[in-house]
Amino acid sequence: MENDEKQVCVLLIEDDPGDQKLIKMALMNQDCVINLMVASSGEAAMDYLRMSTDDVAGYPRPNLILLDLNMPGMGGKEFLRKVKADEDLCSIPVVVLTTSDSETDIRECYALHAAGYIQKAAMPEEFRNVLKRLTRYWFSVSALLKG
């Protein structure tokens, strides 16, 4: 095993426990070590991000955010808007991961500067494959900000 194995931190914002589990498992066994933080709501995610900004131990700043759209309370788009309006947090790429295939949602998310919009695949195997290709883009090909 290489000493300098890449470590990245991903913040997943997802309220459905089933999807949380699916995504957690799909992100394991990737080519790099993924430190996954899970928030069940936009509000919890904002709280987490504020702690990470203040450099609080145990709250590493994510290199990438995966964001569900349909959540109770603060919805995904509202969260996206807030994060992108924050001078410090706006540099974290946010990829939308959702069941919605609405053209309006797609347009709005990209207009809010989402860095990708992915429809959740129906079958777990397919979803695992999709997430593998997502991590290949973000962690093998694209440079990321150091956490």
Next chain:
Amino acid sequence: MDIYKTVVIMLVEDDLGDQKLIRMSLREQRIANTPIVAGSAEEAIDYLVKNKKSEIAPMPDLILLDLNMPGMGGKEFLRWIKSDPDLEAIPVVILTTSDSDKDILESFKLQAAGYINKPVSLGDFQEVMQTLTDYWFNICRHINYEADRQVSKCSNS
């Protein structure tokens, strides 16, 4: 029935050698793509502004953007496009020789949707383009301006 999809990728790159490498590696990709090549940020802006509302000239589905260009630099172009409500939704991916942390930070702050260090060999370029086009056109949904136009053409006939 599948509508045969061609995606439009705009390349903003002043170096002719790099233009060639990128075009060659894009040609190898399974996803049919049409490149629009701009040799400068100014040329790119010209195209985008002129063709925003055009029925004929395509808007890009993705922009690959060099940072270091004479005249208007990549970051300035990025700032400009992300402040135009008609264009800001187009994802822009940086493709540059620079690996400076400052450039990475500033690019992401300006809402780049990826930051890629230019590979050296054609083989490496092909691999990078494969992952890039796979992400943006196989996995990601996107605002497909061309598809909009194709669909409306079909319904008029």
